[in-house]
Amino acid sequence: MTELKVGIDYRPALILKSGIGRYVANLVRHLPEADEELHLALFSVFWEKHAERVERASLPESERVELVTKKFPGRILNFLGKFTPLSVETWADELDLFHFTDYVHLPVKTEPIVFTLHDLAFLRSDDFHPSGDTKQLTAVTSQLAQRAAAVIAVSEATKNDAIELLKIPEERIVVTPLGVDATFFTEAPRSVQDPPAIVSVGTLEPRKNHLRLIEAFEVVMERGLDAKLILAGRKGWMCDDVLKKLEDEALQGRVIWLGEVSEVQLTALYRSASVVAYPSLWEGFGLPVLEAMAAGAPVLTSDRGAMKEVAGEAALLVDPESVEALADGLVRLLEDAALRDELSAKGRLRAREFTWTRTAKETVKAYRLALELGPPAAPES
Secondary structure, three states: OOOEEEEEEOHHHHHOOOOHHHHHHHHHHHHHHHOOOEEEEEEEEEOOOHHHHHHOOOOOOOOOEEEEEEEOOHHHHHHHHHHOOOOHHHOOOOOOEEEEOOOOOOOOOOOOEEEEEOOOHHHHOOOOOOHHHHHHHHHHHHHHHHHOOEEEEOOHHHHHHHHHHHOOOHHHEEEOOOOOOHHHOOOOOOOOOOOOEEEEEOOEOHHHOHHHHHHHHHHHHHOOOOOEEEEEOOEOOOOHHHHHHOOOHHHOOOEEEEEOOOHHHHHHHHHHOOEEEEOOOOOOOOHHHHHHHHOOOOEEEEOOHHHHHHHOOOOEEEOOOOHHHHHHHHHHHHHOHHHHHHHHHHHHHHHOOOOHHHHHHHHHHHHHHHHHHOOOOOOOO
């Protein structure tokens, strides 16, 4: 093996607290140990809170990792990159390949490139993203997919979407599941809340299906079960109906919205939950399912896509579009202690199959594949 210098879009790790940000941060921490020939140039350019974000960067202790960061407006960089020689290579030269980790097309001249595809929900339904975001995501994703020598899909479900919706050749796709942080694992007895807590983690937006979950919880209440529903996640788009629902008098003290929580708070919520409910309508992976299982929480999630794939046989799967199915699943888990114990044990074992070390090793395979195959031929005009 020869030395391989990889440029990585590291901005999500410094800007985003969840999802893609956590993926990038954990990937970078484990890449140096995955391949001794790997040298990383972590590229990050932004304007707001530049010093604060750079200061909190949590980098692996390795001479083979370099943070290349500039206080520069990202949108201006992208604009200038179209008309001037300005590019990522202006600050990080002699790269062997570049890894796009997010749905952002930076001005990068290096070939080949690798692109991580997190999900294609915006192509699955117009209801999953605002129309403006959908147009932008579609344009950038199409550009990167056409240019990428290798595409990293975070699940088999996402790989299948890439083949179907983007027409990416299967031989250029490497399935690279995400991992789960060791902090979520615990072998100690769980201290569940009383009354029992149903915890749901995710941004308040249509795709996360909060409104149906709350309606299902109302059915749980009607059946006389003493429980509460705790929602953890920031406000997203089109969440007014959920916020209005939370104002219902009958739900006061029974449905609690915490907003965005820290990782410490999140871990505590998982460990104190009688049930973790994640009835999302579509996900590229579904990291909360994995985190909850690692913490020993019984999980109820959707019977489709990546959530079914990640959960395997270690969660209760239901139709997320059916309020009745959601309610029945919640009642079943709340009333059946033996089932909760079974899913808790299965979940811990299932979660241990997903490590960031594995993610890093599969990512290196994608890098080597990109170098082997080279950039794809330009599409015929």
